[in-house]
Amino acid sequence: xxxxLHRKLSELVETKSVLRDHIPIIRRFTGGGTVVVDNGTIxxxxxxxxxxxxxxxxxxxxxxxxxxxxxxxxxxxxxxxxLRENDYAFGDRKFGGNAQSITKNRWIHxxxxxxDYQVKxxxxxxxxxxxxxxxxxxxxxxxxxRMKEHMPRSEFIxxxxxxxxxxxSVSPVSLDSIDIDSVSEYVxxxxxxxxxxxxxxxxxxx
Amino acid sequence: xxxxxxxxxTANALKIxxxxxxxxxxxxxxxxRCFSSVLDGLKYTSSHEWVKHEGSVATIGISxxxxxxxxxxxxxxxxxxxxxxxxxxxxGAVESVKATSDVNSPISGEIVEVNDKLTGKPxxxxxxxxxxxxxxxxxxxxxxxxxxxxxxxxxxxxxxxxDAAH
Numbered sequence: 021x022x023x024x025l026h027r028k029l030s031e032l033v034e035t036k037s038v039l040r041d042h043i044p045i046i047r048r049f050t051g052g053g054t055v056v057v058d059n060g061t062i063x064x065x066x067x068x069x070x071x072x073x074x075x076x077x078x079x080x081x082x083x084x085x086x087x088x089x090x091x092x093x094x095x096x097x098x099x100x101x102x103l104r105e106n107d108y109a110f111g112d113r114k115f116g117g118n119a120q121s122i123t124k125n126r127w128i129h130x131x132x133x134x135x136d137y138q139v140k141x142x143x144x145x146x147x148x149x150x151x152x153x154x155x156x157x158x159x160x161x162x163x164x165x166r167m168k169e170h171m172p173r174s175e176f177i178x179x180x181x182x183x184x185x186x187x188x189s190v191s192p193v194s195l196d197s198i199d200i201d202s203v204s205e206y207v208x209x210x211x212x213x214x215x216x217x218x219x220x221x222x223x224x225x226x
Numbered sequence: 227x228x229x230x231x232x233x234x235x236t237a238n239a240l241k242i243x244x245x246x247x248x249x250x251x252x253x254x255x256x257x258x259r260c261f262s263s264v265l266d267g268l269k270y271t272s273s274h275e276w277v278k279h280e281g282s283v284a285t286i287g288i289s290x291x292x293x294x295x296x297x298x299x300x301x302x303x304x305x306x307x308x309x310x311x312x313x314x315x316x317x318g319a320v321e322s323v324k325a326t327s328d329v330n331s332p333i334s335g336e337i338v339e340v341n342d343k344l345t346g347k348p349x350x351x352x353x354x355x356x357x358x359x360x361x362x363x364x365x366x367x368x369x370x371x372x373x374x375x376x377x378x379x380x381x382x383x384x385x386x387x388x389d390a391a392h
Contacts, residue, residue, distance in 0.1 A: 079295035080325040120325035
């Protein structure tokens with residue numbers, strides 16, 4: 021489960037069920053909402069020097085719109101894709117949630133794609149206090165949808181790589197080959213929450 | 227790839243409103259939400275922060291252009307008083323619905339005061355970016371750093387060019 025940086029945990033997750041079922045919670049440094057991550061989730065993170073995307077001002081809305089155009093190409097002819105407020109949807113059903121972090125010279129646009137999900141896992145999430153307007157009063161199961169019902173996984177990945185390749189030159193890289201030690205003084209702000217922290221939030225929930 | 231900005235941003239026209247010696251005497255904003263305002267008497271950065279230097283203290287915040295482009299601010303991350311800031315480096319962040327955005331200090335110095343009101347009312351940055359939405363006050367360590375910042379006219383032009391190019 022991923023969680024945004026400063027929101028109160030008690031407002032975002034059902035802490036008692038999370039504790040009971042030993043669900044790990046990660047607090048990430050980007051903004052955005054809380055998502056349930058399982059072994060089918062696909063993450064796409066675009067890390068861009070702002071000058072590499074010169075048509076896009078480094079603010080949330082322009083970046084979000086630009087990403088909507090990119091993914092519009094990915095799903096063209098394949099599904100009824102829409103950027104709805106800050107979400108990616110097929111029709112009016114969300115399948116991708118976004119989070120961004122913007123610094124002076126570069127920005128991250130990160131998407132958690134809902135490949136498949138178990139209804140039981142959605143019950144760990146509380147209804148967010150700031151829900152998008154297009155959600156109306158729908159609960160999770162009526163609001164979200166599974167990407168796997170719309171296309172094969174390999175096709176989504178290939179089309180995404182191609183769409184990104186239309187804007188940038190793309191080459192595959194393995195994580196092992198990235199020299200992490202050379203990044204000195206890096207302060208990790210994304211971290212796993214402790215059981216103690218979850219218990220403290222649980223006390224706040226009735 | 228051509229990208230259209232949101233209507234309110236593409237329609238942005240900027241004007242300079244002159245400030246009296248005390249900011250609260252002049253209305254900082256035009257009535258229409260389509261206009262970003264730039265205050266005379268402040269200095270600005272190309273990353274959209276402003277600084278007001280008054281004697282030994284400089285007040286820092288983000289501009290109307292910035293708050294308008296960020297959208298509704300839901301959380302503000304601020305440093306502790308007593309810490310220091312360095313020109314061009316981040317000292318805090320502003321969180322809108324889906325994004326955290328760094329705020330960078332226009333000049334270097336020691337933080338003497340932090341706007342605690344922003345903890346409970348982060349929206350002050352949207353409603354009053356030049357007054358109640360101030361973020362930190364510092365004791366500048368090198369006031370000459372102010373000279374390389376943008377004046378109101380230059381910043382206005384900069385914002386116009388940014389909005390026109392996108």
